[in-house]
Amino acid sequence: MKPPIPIYDCHGHIGIHPDFPAYKADPEELLRVMDLLNIEVLAVTSTLACYNDCPRGNAEVAKVIERQPHRFRGYITVNSSPAGEAASELARWSWFHKPPLIKLHPDLHKSPVNGPGYRPVWDYANRTEAVVLVHTWDSDPNCSPILLAPVAREFPRARIILGHSGVTWRGYHQAIECAEGAANVFLDITGSQSHRTIMEKMVDRLAYDRILFGSDMPYLEAAVSLGRVLTAQISNEAKEAILRLNFVKLLQESA
Amino acid sequence: MLSRSTIDPALSEVAAWDVFDANASMGRSGTRGELALDAPELIAEMDRFAIRRALVGHLAVEEYDVRAGNALLIEQSQSYLDRLEPVVGALPEPDFIQQLSGNPPSVVRLFPTKHNFSCEAWCAGELEECLQAHGILTLIAREELGWDALVSLLRNFPRLPILLLETGYRADRWLYPLMRQHPNLYIDTATYVAHRQLENFVDRLGADRLMFGSRLPFYTPGAALAVLATARIPDEARLLIAGKNLRRLFGARANRQETRNK
Numbered sequence: 224m225k226p227p228i229p230i231y232d233c234h235g236h237i238g239i240h241p242d243f244p245a246y247k248a249d250p251e252e253l254l255r256v257m258d259l260l261n262i263e264v265l266a267v268t269s270t271l272a273c274y275n276d277c278p279r280g281n282a283e284v285a286k287v288i289e290r291q292p293h294r295f296r297g298y299i300t301v302n303s304s305p306a307g308e309a310a311s312e313l314a315r316w317s318w319f320h321k322p323p324l325i326k327l328h329p330d331l332h333k334s335p336v337n338g339p340g341y342r343p344v345w346d347y348a349n350r351t352e353a354v355v356l357v358h359t360w361d362s363d364p365n366c367s368p369i370l371l372a373p374v375a376r377e378f379p380r381a382r383i384i385l386g387h388s389g390v391t392w393r394g395y396h397q398a399i400e401c402a403e404g405a406a407n408v409f410l411d412i413t414g415s416q417s418h419r420t421i422m423e424k425m426v427d428r429l430a431y432d433r434i435l436f437g438s439d440m441p442y443l444e445a446a447v448s449l450g451r452v453l454t455a456q457i458s459n460e461a462k463e464a465i466l467r468l469n470f471v472k473l474l475q476e477s478a
Numbered sequence: 479m480l481s482r483s484t485i486d487p488a489l490s491e492v493a494a495w496d497v498f499d500a501n502a503s504m505g506r507s508g509t510r511g512e513l514a515l516d517a518p519e520l521i522a523e524m525d526r527f528a529i530r531r532a533l534v535g536h537l538a539v540e541e542y543d544v545r546a547g548n549a550l551l552i553e554q555s556q557s558y559l560d561r562l563e564p565v566v567g568a569l570p571e572p573d574f575i576q577q578l579s580g581n582p583p584s585v586v587r588l589f590p591t592k593h594n595f596s597c598e599a600w601c602a603g604e605l606e607e608c609l610q611a612h613g614i615l616t617l618i619a620r621e622e623l624g625w626d627a628l629v630s631l632l633r634n635f636p637r638l639p640i641l642l643l644e645t646g647y648r649a650d651r652w653l654y655p656l657m658r659q660h661p662n663l664y665i666d667t668a669t670y671v672a673h674r675q676l677e678n679f680v681d682r683l684g685a686d687r688l689m690f691g692s693r694l695p696f697y698t699p700g701a702a703l704a705v706l707a708t709a710r711i712p713d714e715a716r717l718l719i720a721g722k723n724l725r726r727l728f729g730a731r732a733n734r735q736e737t738r739n740k
Contacts, residue, residue, distance in 0.1 A: 224488060224489070242648055243647070243649070243651065245673070246677075246678040247673065247674045415671050417697040417700070419696060420512075439673075440673045442672065444675065444676070446704040446707070447701045447704065448701075450701045450702075450707075451698060
């Protein structure tokens with residue numbers, strides 16, 4: 224089961240997990256799996272940064288993208304706490320990518336995505352037309368997709384990716400509704416819940432240029448998202464856009 | 479027989495696997511009605527994904543009443559027994575035990591949380607004894623019982639084949655020791671979807687106790703099939719997981735029945 228074109232994957236990680244064993248998770252192993260599945264580029268976030276330590280985590284990402292600049296893109300992960308650290312991390316790692324790629328994990332960082340703690344980040348993202356990948360979860364008080372529609376409207380030049388599209392069946396519907404209300408919102412299909420017919424619904428309601436392939440490797444198995452796209456009852460044109468072209472466009476790279 | 483023309487082109491390799499799905503349901507759903515499928519619709523979806531046969535429960539068993547759901551299951555699967563293997567529900571109540579002893583089915587599914595009973599021997603021991611005596615494959619979803627309750631069940635009934643469904647992808651620190659200690663434990667692949675988790679399992683524990691599961695009608699089989707298709711495991715292991723393991727369990731039970739009937 225191979226995709227028809229090389230994939231640009233908007234959602235990956237570097238690092239391991241506290242609550243379950245990681246297999247074949249180092250960058251060299253990731254590259255082998257990327258080659259197997261025809262994933263040309265993987266945009267990565269540091270798992271250490273998502274859980275515990277942004278400065279150290281972003282430094283891990285720096286090493287990976289320095290070593291393999293053609294295969295990896297790096298998100299700068301920022302936390303709203305301690306105050307001021309996000310701005311310094313954004314400045315320190317601004318060479319990662321232009322436009323900047325920023326990752327927010329309001330669930331693990333226990334801070335509402337629409338709260339005052341993240342305002343400096345949203346200002347920066349708006350100013351730099353950054354791509355901001357936000358972890359989202361169905362109705363979560365810190366990261367529900369519903370919280371992001373007003374943010375997207377207030378900061379219209381930021382391009383916001385709803386990581387996991389809210390995960391659950393209801394979360395997906397919240398994410399679709401959020402994207403319908405703001406043209407700068409994009410949906411990432413990463414997730415462990417492979418809802419039947421949801422790909423078709425997203426394409427029906429949003430058009431395919433707002434949907435992005437994400438794997439969450441080495442958390443989740445990339446073949447999950449691959450199988451969902453390749454077997455969805457949508458046009459080949461839509462599949463190619465989702466697998467590659469939409470994220471290439473967001474990154475402002477050439478196809 | 480599956481017609482190649484009905485199979486999604488992305489799944490052409492799957493047609494040769496003779497897939498036997500360990501985790502499917504049919505019937506109306508009060509909570510997820512938009513996704514529910516009746517028997518002909520389920521079979522059409524199985525055709526598209528080259529799934530030859532499936533263990534299928536009825537959502538009325540899970541969501542409403544075991545007796546009423548079992549009746550609907552038998553009635554609605556009757557015309558499709560070449561494709562659908564009915565999975566009846568059971569309760570730790572005397573009429574169920576009597577029925578299971580008199581006419582043992584191939585497979586049952588228990589819902590201890592939804593149906594509000596304990597799987598510990600003091601509560602469901604008689605039912606479990608009956609299931610073990612007849613070698614009935616017993617399906618339980620992970621969310622339906624705690625790990626300690628599962629351990630008791632495995633210890634108390636070491637000859638009862640238990641297929642733990644929907645383990646999730648974060649459970650290996652529980653699953654690996656359990657699989658090593660209890661040869662009667664099997665798992666399905668529907669939610670076993672961490673990065674390279676399937677191939678790691680096969681490397682460490684072998685392929686004999688993994689069963690392909692789709693979680694139809696709620697999940698698309700495309701995901702679990704892609705995980706199996708792209709796992710770096712021997713082709714024979716892939717075929718075991720796709721369907722041979724489940725067929726082997728059924729074969730074992732059929733042989734026991736035959737011996738008992740002589």
